[in-house]
Amino acid sequence: MNILIIGSGGREHAFAWKITQSKNCTQLFVAPGNAGTAKIAQNLPIAVSDFTKIAEAVKEHNIQMVIVGPEDPLVKGIVDFFRKDKSLKKIKIVGPDAAGAQLEGSKDFSKNFMQKYGIPTAASQTFTKDTLQEGLAYLAQQSLPIVLKADGLAAGKGVIIAETHEEARQSLHEMLAEAKFGDASSKVLVEQYLNGIELSVFVLTDGKNYKILPEAKDYKRIGDGDKGLNTGGMGAVSPVPFADEAFLSKVEEKVVKPTLTGLQAEGIKYVGFIFVGLMNVQGEPYVIEYNARMGDPETEVVLPRIKTDMVKLMKATAEGKLDKIKLAVHAKAAIATVVVAKGYPEDYRKGDIMVIPKPQKDTILFHAGTRLAERDIVLTNGGRVIVSVAMARTLNSARQKSQRLAKNIIFDGKYFRKDIGKDLLKYLKGEKEDI
Incomplete structure (x- = not known):
């Protein structure tokens, strides 16, 4: 094929x-x-x-x-x-199709969808430029922090968590009155802040049948300790230690099944991946967002853990025969460390020559923002340049391998987080922090 x-x-x-x-x-x-x-x-x-x-x-x-x-x-x-x-x-x-992709393409659509089909999510209200004053008044009544989300696609940068009412007012004004994110912020959701820990669950569906793929946790902030600006993702881990069988069972019953039931009720034959961004709030799943595709860099830790033939899996999905395929998953942990260009996530350099090490056993390098020049020279060509992935029996061992490989990648101004997966070691008995 x-x-x-x-x-x-x-x-x-x-x-x-x-x-x-x-x-x-x-x-x-x-x-x-x-x-x-x-x-x-x-x-x-x-x-x-x-x-x-x-x-x-x-x-x-x-x-x-x-x-x-x-x-x-x-x-x-x-x-x-x-x-x-x-x-x-x-x-x-x-x-x-476009109707199904609205789950990601419109935060307002997805929020209304969740409320209609009883899927747990944060309380919110949507405002436009014409209702800006109502939005400002609404903000004044909300507890802090408060979340503001551009309705449309904004390259992963359309979400602001405001710590003060002044910051919230200024952000809402910039998004609606000044079109900070262009058409994406012609509508803005003002949403309750959920206090918990994030993870993502991935569903593959043929429109009727479904498979739940390995879960993952990504790291959005540019700096160690989750400090600094939001990015497209600086790393990812799978499996997620705090997402035990009981929690994932709740996700399936309270989120996955009603989501698929809702899509069918809306007359949407959804074929493909549903990325469910979740918050684990004291053991209960709340949906933060849907994406209509696999996440990045989460894909880089999810796919290496899947044993099943990917072509068979994709073909069965497209043909509506996903119930005929068995999904097999590796028990090993996978960790991805994203190596980025100087300046990312703001203005960043391009065109730097790269020296790329040969991956060792149980490690993989996935290119992101790269391009080939003459004589097979690889140049940087994006903010997120290359992803260092490692698998191991333990999360900490995978972490060490991923970090070592990231250190050996060479180009001017390279940067990567040193703490991907470090926060999860406390959930695992006997795994100590070595690096």
Whole structure:
């Protein structure tokens, strides 16, 4: 089977790495891909939202299955585009249509959806530029801290946790009156702050059947100790020690099942991944957000733990036969450390030459913001540059391996967090902090 992955980050390199392990993959293409995918697949220089050129490539390369990595083409309706074209209708595609992608594309839609179907979530109210004064009055009545969320896609940066009422008022004004996040903040949700610990649960569904994939915890802040600016993610861990069987059972009963029931009730045939961002509040799951795809860098720790043939899994999803597949998962822990460019998450450098070490046993390097120059030289080409992933029997051993590999990556101005997974050692008996 010829397969196309759409996207260019660490998530897509992880999918490519996993898919190339399957004997069911004949040829693999990635659009547009990066320096890492170029070594194991054929990169196609096509933007993720250029549906016409993607369709041309599908026909030219006799592609039979498409896996959509990032949210932007999903929200813009790539699945609908394929379904409306008679020549593309039979192509298997893993990803929800535009109606399903609203779970991520509109925070207001997803919040209303959760409330309608009794899915536990924080209390909130939505405001627009026309109701800004009502929003400011509403803020004054709320306890602190308070969360402000841009309704639309804002590249992971549309959420502000305000510690003071003054900060909240200023942020709401900037988002609505000054369009801080463009159209994404034409609506803003003001949401109750949940005090707990975050994790993510990933669901794969064919529209009726589902599999719950390994859970993960990511690290959003730029600095050690969760200090500093929000980023797209500085690292991830799977499994999550505080998410025991009892908690994950609650997630399935209180979140996963009603979410899928709600989608079916809304007439949405959702095919693909649902990323459920959760807060564990004293042992109870509350949904912070949905994403209509796998997370990044969470994918980089989830996929290495899956034993099941990824092509078989994706094919069964696209064909509505997920109930025929058994999901097998490694017991090992996986940790990802994201190595970023100088200046990230604000203005960052590009074009620095990289020296990339050869991964050792149970370690993997997933490229994110990289590109190939002449003579196979790899250059930095994004804020999040490369992801150092390690697996081991214990979380702390995986942590040490991931950190060592990250240290050995060389380029000017590189930076990575030194504490990924460190906060979770307290949940594990006998695992001491070595680094």
